Structures are given as C-alpha cells and as structure tokens.
Amino acid sequence: xxxxxxxxxxxxxxxxxxxxxxxxxxxxxxKDNASIRDLMDYFGIPYDQKSYLFINAVLCDMPxxxxxxxxPLKDGxxxxxxxLQHMWPYQYRDGIRMSETLTETLREHGTMHNVx
Amino acid sequence: MAKQILRINMSALKATYEPIPEKWVRWGGRGLxxxxxxxEVDPTCHPLGPNNKLVIAPGWVxxxxxxxxxxxTSFGGKxxxxxxxxxxxxxxxxxxxxxxxxxxAIILEGMPKDGKWYEIFINKDGVQFEDAADLVGKGMYEVxxxxxxxxxxxxxxxxxxxxxxxxxxxxxxxxNDPENEPGRYAGRGGLGAVMGARGVKVMVxxxxxxxxxxxxxxxxxxxxxxxxxAAIQAHDLTKKDGGLWTFGTNVLMNIINEAGGxxxxxxxxxxxEGAAKISGEAVVENIEARGGVGTKHHACHPGCIxxxxxxxPHEDGTAFVSVIEYxxxxxxxxxxxxxxxxYIAQATWECNDIGLxxxxxxxxxxxxxxxxxxxxxxxxGALKTFDDIRQGTPMGRIMGQGTxxxxxxxxxxxxxxxxxxxxxxxxxxxxxxxxxxxATTPMGADHTSGYTIAPEIAGVGGKVDPLDNxxxxxxxxxxxAATAFIDSTGYCLFIAFPILDIAEGWAGMAESVxxxxxxxxxxxxxxxxGKEILKMERLFNEAAGFTSADxxxxxxxxxxxxxxxxxxxxxxxxxxxxxxxxxxxxA
Numbered sequence: 001x002x003x004x005x006x007x008x009x010x011x012x013x014x015x016x017x018x019x020x021x022x023x024x025x026x027x028x029x030x031k032d033n034a035s036i037r038d039l040m041d042y043f044g045i046p047y048d049q050k051s052y053l054f055i056n057a058v059l060c061d062m063p064x065x066x067x068x069x070x071x072p073l074k075d076g077x078x079x080x081x082x083x084l085q086h087m088w089p090y091q092y093r094d095g096i097r098m099s100e101t102l103t104e105t106l107r108e109h110g111t112m113h114n115v116x
Numbered sequence: 117m118a119k120q121i122l123r124i125n126m127s128a129l130k131a132t133y134e135p136i137p138e139k140w141v142r143w144g145g146r147g148l149x150x151x152x153x154x155x156e157v158d159p160t161c162h163p164l165g166p167n168n169k170l171v172i173a174p175g176w177v178x179x180x181x182x183x184x185x186x187x188x189t190s191f192g193g194k195x196x197x198x199x200x201x202x203x204x205x206x207x208x209x210x211x212x213x214x215x216x217x218x219x220x221a222i223i224l225e226g227m228p229k230d231g232k233w234y235e236i237f238i239n240k241d242g243v244q245f246e247d248a249a250d251l252v253g254k255g256m257y258e259v260x261x262x263x264x265x266x267x268x269x270x271x272x273x274x275x276x277x278x279x280x281x282x283x284x285x286x287x288x289x290x291x292n293d294p295e296n297e298p299g300r301y302a303g304r305g306g307l308g309a310v311m312g313a314r315g316v317k318v319m320v321x322x323x324x325x326x327x328x329x330x331x332x333x334x335x336x337x338x339x340x341x342x343x344x345x346a347a348i349q350a351h352d353l354t355k356k357d358g359g360l361w362t363f364g365t366n367v368l369m370n371i372i373n374e375a376g377g378x379x380x381x382x383x384x385x386x387x388x389e390g391a392a393k394i395s396g397e398a399v400v401e402n403i404e405a406r407g408g409v410g411t412k413h414h415a416c417h418p419g420c421i422x423x424x425x426x427x428x429p430h431e432d433g434t435a436f437v438s439v440i441e442y443x444x445x446x447x448x449x450x451x452x453x454x455x456x457x458x459y460i461a462q463a464t465w466e467c468n469d470i471g472l473x474x475x476x477x478x479x480x481x482x483x484x485x486x487x488x489x490x491x492x493x494x495x496x497g498a499l500k501t502f503d504d505i506r507q508g509t510p511m512g513r514i515m516g517q518g519t520x521x522x523x524x525x526x527x528x529x530x531x532x533x534x535x536x537x538x539x540x541x542x543x544x545x546x547x548x549x550x551x552x553x554x555a556t557t558p559m560g561a562d563h564t565s566g567y568t569i570a571p572e573i574a575g576v577g578g579k580v581d582p583l584d585n586x587x588x589x590x591x592x593x594x595x596x597a598a599t600a601f602i603d604s605t606g607y608c609l610f611i612a613f614p615i616l617d618i619a620e621g622w623a624g625m626a627e628s629v630x631x632x633x634x635x636x637x638x639x640x641x642x643x644x645x646g647k648e649i650l651k652m653e654r655l656f657n658e659a660a661g662f663t664s665a666d667x668x669x670x671x672x673x674x675x676x677x678x679x680x681x682x683x684x685x686x687x688x689x690x691x692x693x694x695x696x697x698x699x700x701x702x703a
Contacts, residue, residue, distance in 0.1 A: 057680045087352070089612070094548065095546075096377060
C-alpha cells in the first residue's frame with residue numbers, strides 16, 4: 001500500500017500530542033487516501049479539542065464544528081490544527097479561502113460568529 | 117461636579133479650565149477628540165505648526181467604579197503621517213487618572229515662544245510648567261523612572277522619546293503601565309510629533325484628591341457593567357484560559373500564517389516559514405521556562421480583566437519588555453524575514469524607548485530591505501536603524517518619518533500604505549474584508565478601525581451573508597462605526613469579541629455608558645452614534661484635501677499575485693466608494 005507524507009503543525013495544548021508544549025511540527029506518514037480523521041487519530045487528538053484547521057492555507061474547520069474530518073489528504077499536504085484556546089476574530093478572516101465543506105456548513109449556520 | 121475641559125496653551129504657558137460646550141457634552145474618548153479637532157483645528161494647517169492641537173480624552177466610562185477593562189485614552193490631532201485626522205488610543209495609567217480629576221479632555225495647543233521643552237504636572241490643584249531641559253534626549257524608560265522618583269502617588273506619565281522631540285512622523289505618545297514601564301503607546305499617525313511640536317516632553321497626571329467620576333444613573337451603570345463583565349468572563353476568546361488570556365494578541369501569528377495571510381518580507385508572500393518561532397505560543401513557552409518576573413497575564417491598565425499583555429523576561433528571569441504584540445512581532449519579524457524572538461524583544465524595547473510605533477517602524481525597515489539598504493533577515497542591521505533614529509542621523513531621520521518617506525528615499529514602489537500609513541499584519545489580498553477597511557477608514561491603513569461586530573447584534577441581521585462578497589462595503593462601514601463607538605467608551609476594543617456573540621454584553625456596553633453620562637442610548641444606537649463620529653472625521657479629511665483617490669490600496673497589490681493563494685486585490689473602486697457615499701447622501 002502506498003503512503004503519503006503530511007507536514008503537520010499542532011498549536012497550543014494540542015502540541016502535547018506530538019511531544020511539544022505549545023508548538024509541534026512534524027512530518028507524518030499516513031496511508032494513501034487518508035483523511036483528517038486519520039491524521040487526528042494518528043496523534044490521538046479528540047475531535048472536539050480542535051478548533052481552526054487548515055489544509056494548504058485553506059480554512060477547513062472552525063471551533064465547535066466538525067466540517068473537516070472527511071477531508072482527503074495527499075502527499076506533501078500542509079496541515080495546521082489549532083486548540084480551542086485559539087482565537088481569530090471575524091474581521092481578520094473575512095474573505096479568506098475556505099473549503100467547500102466548511103462553506104456549506106457555515107451557510108447552514110447563517111450568521112457570523114467567533115465561536116460555534 | 118460637572119466635567120471640564122483643561123486647555124493648556126503653550127504659547128502663553130497658561131492653563132484654563134472651561135465648561136464643556138453643549139456641542140461636545142455628549143462625546144467622550146475618540147468621539148470627543150475628533151469633535152474637538154473637527155471644530156478647532158484648521159484641516160489645512162501643518163501638523164507640526166502652531167494651529168494643530170493634541171487632544172487627550174479618556175473614554176465615557178473611564179474612571180468609573182468597576183467598569184471592566186476601561187482604561188483607554190484617546191489622543192487626537194491632525195496627523196503628520198497621513199495629513200488627515202487621527203485618533204490613536206492607549207492603555208496605561210492616564211485614562212482613569214484624567215477622568216478622576218474631573219476632566220473630559222485636555223487640549224494642548226500653541227508653541228512655546230522661548231523654544232524650550234516643558235514638563236507639565238497636573239493634579240487637583242492645577243497645572244505646573246517646568247523646564248524639561250534635563251529630560252531632552254532621554255528615552256521613555258528613563259523618563260518614566262525619573263517622574264515616579266520626582267512625584268508621589270505613582271502618577272500617569274504621558275511622554276515622547278527622542279523621535280517625538282525630532283518631530284518625526286512615526287513618533288508615538290507613550291503612557292506608562294502599572295509597573296511604570298513605557299510599553300503603552302498611542303502609536304499610530306505621529307501624534308508624538310504633534311506633542312513635540314507643542315514643546316512638551318512629558319505630562320504627569322496625579323489624580324489624588326480629585327473629584328472622581330460621577331454616575332448619572334448608578335443603577336443603570338451597574339446593570340450595564342455587570343452584563344458586559346459577564347460577557348467578557350464567559351466568552352471563549354476573553355475569559356480566563358481563553359485565547360487572549362493564554363497567548364496574548366500574538367495568538368494570531370500562527371493562525372494568520374496558516375491561512376496564507378501573514379505579510380512576509382515586505383508583503384511579498386502570505387506565509388513565513390519562521391512564524392512559529394515568533395508566535396505567542398513561542399513567547400509563552402519562553403516565559404514559562406524562564407520564570408522570574410515574566411508573566412503571561414498582565415493588565416496594561418488597572419481593572420483590566422482580559423489581561424492580554426505579558427512581561428517577557430530575559431533568560432535570567434529579569435524583565436525584558438512588555439509587550440510583544442502580534443502586530444509588533446509581525447512587523448519587526450515576519451515582515452523583515454526575521455524569526456528570532458530575542459531580536460524582536462530588543463527591537464520592541466527600542467521602539468518603546470525612543471518612541472516609535474512598532475507597526476510603522478517594522479514596515480520602514482522592510483522597505484529599507486526591499487530597497488537594498490539592508491538585506492531581509494538582517495537582525496543587526498535592523499537593530500542599528502534604531503540607533504540611527506535615536507541619534508538623528510540622516511538615514512535615521514528618514515526612517516523615523518515612516519514607510520513612505522523611506523520608500524521615497526530608496527526608490528521603492530512596492531509601498532504597503534494607505535493615506536501614508538503603513539498596513540498592519542493582515543494581507544488584504546488574502547483577507548479581503550480588512551482591505552476595504554484599510555482603504556476607506558479616515559485613519560489610514562489601520563487594523564483597529566473596523567473591528568469585529570456581529571451583524572445580527574449591530575442591527576443589520578439578515579442583510580449580511582458572511583460568504584457573500586458583494587456587501588463588504590456595508591459590512592466594513594458597520595465595523596468602522598461600531599469601532600468608533602467603542603473607541604469613545606474608554607473600554608478596550610477587545611470587548612468587541614464577547615459582545616459579538618453575546619447580545620447581553622452589547623447591550624451592557626451601551627447601558628454602562630448611559631449610566632455614567634446620562635445620555636439616553638441603548639445597543640440599538642451604537643452604529644448611528646459611531647457614524648456621527650466617522651462623518652466628522654471624513655469631513656475633516658475632505659477639507660484637508662482627501663478625495664476618493666485616497667481610498668485605494670497600493671497599486672502593486674492589484675498587479676502582483678500573493679502566494680500561496682496567488683491572489684490579487686480585486687475590489688472595484690466603485691465598491692470602495694460606496695463605504696462613505698452616505699456622508700453626503702444623508703441629511
């Protein structure tokens with residue numbers, strides 16, 4: 001079976017799942033066709049402990065949502081996962097690039113919030 | 117006792133206490149500084165000349181009992197950096213002490229006929245003028261210590277470093293924090309030069325024995341401040357163990373970088389490979405490891421319950437600098453291609469000492485790197501620029517004038533400014549919403565001019581789709597108006613985070629203001645009051661010569677694609693012009 005390398009950064013307390021304190025950056029080998037769910041399982045990160053999540057600078061998830069778990073990963077992807085202690089006010093994310101799944105999820109919520 | 121205006125005329129070396137004119141009685145903080153500048157400052161005057169003024173105003177609720185996080189002081193005048201109206205606000209000790217002396221504002225006007233530098237002491241008994249010759253050339257760390265040694269009761273110290281003395285356009289106004297350190301700055305727009313042009317090196321404010329702040333409706337005030345306090349303490353971003361509490365404002369470094377919106381090496385990329393090393397997470401790791409006086413939770417003014425400031429220690433645990441904000445770490449770090457947090461701490465200390473706005477300073481250094489005067493990543497070269505500025509060398513004076521002046525001197529056309537003021541730490545090509553605010557705010561490119569506000573709370577619910585790009589103009593205006601209101605309250609702008617999501621907090625903010633001032637208002641009035649402030653500021657700028665052509669982002673952002681998303685700035689001029697079209701459409 002082929003494998004892929006995913007460059008992963010864990011920020012805040014999540015870094016402890018990869019041996020860091022508040023920052024951990026590691027290249028992880030996963031099976032081909034792996035997803036964000038597989039990556040979080042690799043580290044043992046509880047799904048409800050993640051907040052913002054990026055794949056290749058595309059916002060794929062928000063605090064309080066689970067929109068990214070089935071996002072597929074490919075070799076060389078860059079993933080950043082943030083803890084619930086992180087914050088990103090609306091003004092500073094207005095207009096950034098988002099995944100189709102997150103876009104649809106936010107549309108269902110209707111209005112803008114800092115936390116869902 | 118009704119509040120008064122303290123007018124200090126430096127030409128006559130005379131101070132007078134005046135009743136607040138009816139036209140200003142409803143304003144505080146930014147609303148009051150802008151109203152006074154609008155009424156009293158000739159928009160065509162030279163910012164450093166005799167007809168400009170420095171107006172200092174605590175917010176509506178500053179100094180009132182137990183109003184949470186309410187120690188912001190607004191400084192206003194005509195900006196030497198932008199040529200337009202400017203309000204910059206700061207934490208520190210000054211807001212509550214000025215308010216408790218019964219003052220709604222201090223107007224500093226005129227210029228000393230003898231050309232001397234002055235130290236001004238203000239207490240309940242009046243105003244004293246002293247020759248400040250001994251303070252000239254000194255940095256603010258030393259000035260603050262000297263003032264606390266000279267005066268009792270731990271007074272507020274409002275001062276300028278050598279950059280303000282040289283009247284350079286990137287001079288900020290320093291306010292001391294509760295530990296008497298000078299890390300609190302009304303930094304943007306060069307108001308330190310306006311203070312320097314009045315011949316004032318330092319103002320010391322002692323509120324001992326002052327009348328305090330009267331409450332027009334104690335019950336309403338108490339109800340409002342309890343709602344606001346509860347919202348701050350409940351919200352994930354501002355509560356204890358929340359984002360600001362845990363990592364400070366620099367919590368944004370890694371997030372903005374992951375999003376591809378972190379301006380890097382002179383706004384040439386949206387991601388910096390060394391971002392993690394200069395992030396809030398890295399700062400906190402060092403604070404915890406070094407111990408000593410370092411702390412992750414520091415109040416920049418008495419009564420702040422968010423405590424997003426920190427004290428960064430040296431390796432031996434002694435105090436190094438407070439505070440390494442996100443904007444500071446970005447401008448002096450990522451934007452210059454430098455990933456060394458110790459260098460950033462030192463550069464921050466230098467800015468605090470000589471009196472520079474860190475955002476403008478980092479941008480000027482990046483321009484120097486773009487122009488070949490320095491190399492990107494050159495820490496030693498970057499630090500030497502602070503020596504040059506302090507000493508007033510020709511290149512130091514150019515860089516102390518800010519980003520545009522440095523670009524002109526070095527022939528650089530990629531200049532990330534609007535209305536002469538450098539952009540903060542959010543790339544508008546990647547984070548398009550903030551680009552609208554950068555372009556249109558009367559303040560020049562400013563990340564605090566249009567803050568987060570929930571559309572449904574701000575009364576525009578149902579009109580704004582967060583995923584729709586067609587109404588960013590309307591959204592930006594709402595942001596800007598709400599920010600103008602919050603900047604008038606004396607509350608820290610970060611209360612915007614909890615009141616975005618908690619409607620009770622939004623209402624409590626307005627009710628606490630109404631309770632202190634007696635002005636009838638509710639949460640529904642916030643946007644309309646904010647628009648009144650924006651209108652004064654906009655009309656001042658128009659009278660100063662600004663047109664819609666000044667509401668534009670730099671040309672290079674329309675022409676260069678920003679990696680990693682490879683996007684350009686594409687907002688049309690027509691859409692940008694819609695943001696302030698109402699100024700002349702509404703009666």
